[in-house]
Amino acid sequence: MKLRLFYLFIVNAIFATGINAAQSHREHSGLLIVEAENFASQHLDSKRRWIVFSKNTPTHNYSDADQTHYHDASNGSYIELLPDTRSNHHEELIRNENFTNQAGTMAVLSYPVYFETPGKYYVWARAYSTGSEDNGIHIGLNGSWPESSQRLQLCQGKHAWTWSSAQRRDTNHCGTPNTIIIEVPHKGVHTLMVSMREDGFELDKLLLTQDKNYQPNGKDKAETLAFYSSLPEKTELLEIKEYTRILYAKDDFTIENTGEIPYYRHKAENALAINAVNAAFRNKFAHAEYKVQAKEDGKYTLTLVTLAETDGESSYSVSINNKVIGQFTNPETEEDYQEIYFDMDGVELQKGDTIRVSSKAVTNGKIPENGGTAFARGRWRALVINRDD
Ligand SMILES: [Ca+2]
Ligand SMILES: [Ca+2]
Ligand SMILES: [Ca+2]
Ligand SMILES: [Ca+2]
Known part of the structure; x- marks a missing residue:
């Protein structure tokens, strides 16, 4: 028999808020904004790899024709596809190494996104180009690489972070705005994807909009992220961290015909309690x-969960088929209805056994009431059963 007493309400609250660390992207009102460096995964990256750059990134020894550009990057960070072995047309073009027209075959990034609004989106990329051979990527969705989103190209705005939504075409290598298009088929989670066309590409941010007149500006808006609503936290049985079944005093125990002192169901505290206003109900055990x-046979740890009260330290008894297996007394408390946990280890249960929980209304003489002193009501909330291995 052990007494467990915890004062962990504050610790609990802090811990619960720290659980949901990662934030997810979502589209709001036809607009999705994603920091390129916040990709979820990268695949097919054995030859070229997107490397994240920020002020904390150590120097590297990959082939590369330009310096870092994190100072003007949104979120102070961006990604570059390295090594860059073809920064100008004098350097050899090697297909499937420093260039590929096959979308989705090299350095594939995934960004899971929740789309509320399906339909047509214009894709913008904020990129930094310093040469003629570091300015093309492919965009895809859900592992598909439609013609409409291949070959995003950046011609204007060299040596600066620049937004582009232009598709490279045979007739127009620099393309025109709003020609990179993704069709989101239905509301739900979809994976926005990016893959290599030319190595050395630097990508800061992606923006998808349903508004053809939207012209991104500078770093533009912040990432569009999922709403975080708080999940409901439990308010009772706080220290019960594992269980096979919770037998609630109020709902699972029978209180009829179990003795001359009756329990009543105290709804507000989800407990059984003794009406100590009636002097005849004091200092004697009530039973439930x-x-x-069937199927509850086994060996268990039982935990009796009682509620401490300021006006008395009630006694409790647990028996199986009239054999007492645990006797407990609540500790003194300065806070009413604080949960107290009493463990009973190695308890064998068999179908048909009767588990009886008993408690007494008592006073500690500390709290005056109606010419006498107030009584604790022998409250208890549950008997938790947890099967041993
Ligand atoms: Ca570089
Ligand atoms: Ca290149
Ligand atoms: Ca570069
Ligand atoms: Ca960024």
Whole structure:
């Protein structure tokens, strides 16, 4: 028999808020903005790889024709596809190494996104180009690489972060704005994808909009992220971290015909309690019973969860088929209805066994009431059963 007493409410609250660390992207009102460096995964990157750059990135020894550009990057960070072995047309073009027209075959990035609004999106990329052979990527969705989103090209705005939504075409190598298009087929989670066309490409941010007149500006808006609503936290049985079944005093135990002192169901505290206003109900045990059911046979740790009260330290008894397996007394408390946990290890249960929980209304003489002193009501909330291995 062990007494467990915890004061972990504050610790609990802090911990719970720290659980959801990663934030997810989502589209809001026809607009999706993603920091390129916040990709979820990268595949097919054995020859060329997107490297994240920020002020904390150590120097590298890959082939590369330009310096870092994180100072003007959104979020102070961007990605570059390295090594860059073809920064100008004097350097040899090697297909499937420093160049590929096959979208989705090299350095594939994935960005899972929740789209509320399906339909047609114009894709913009904020990129930094310093040469003639570092300015093309492919865009895809869900592992598909439609013709409409291949060959995003950046011609204007060299040596500066520049937005482009132009598609390179045979008739127009620099393309025109709003010609990179993604069709989101339905509301739901989709994976926005980016893959290599030319190595040395530097990508800061992606912006998808349904508005053809949208002209991104500078770093533009912040990433569009999923809403975070708080999840409901439990308010009782706080220290029960594992269980096979919770037998609630109020709902699972029978209180009829179990003795001269009756329990009543205290809804607000989800407990059984003794009405100590009636002097005849004081200092004597009330009882409640539970009959072990089929498939509940086994060896368990039982935990009696009682509620400490300021006006008295109630006694409790747990028995199986009239054999007492645990006797407990609540500790003193300055906070009413604080949960107290009493463990009973190695308890064998068999179908048909009667588990009886008993408690007493008592006073500690500390709190005056109606010419006498107030009584604790022998409250208890649950008997938790946890099967041993
Ligand atoms: Ca570089
Ligand atoms: Ca290149
Ligand atoms: Ca570059
Ligand atoms: Ca960025």
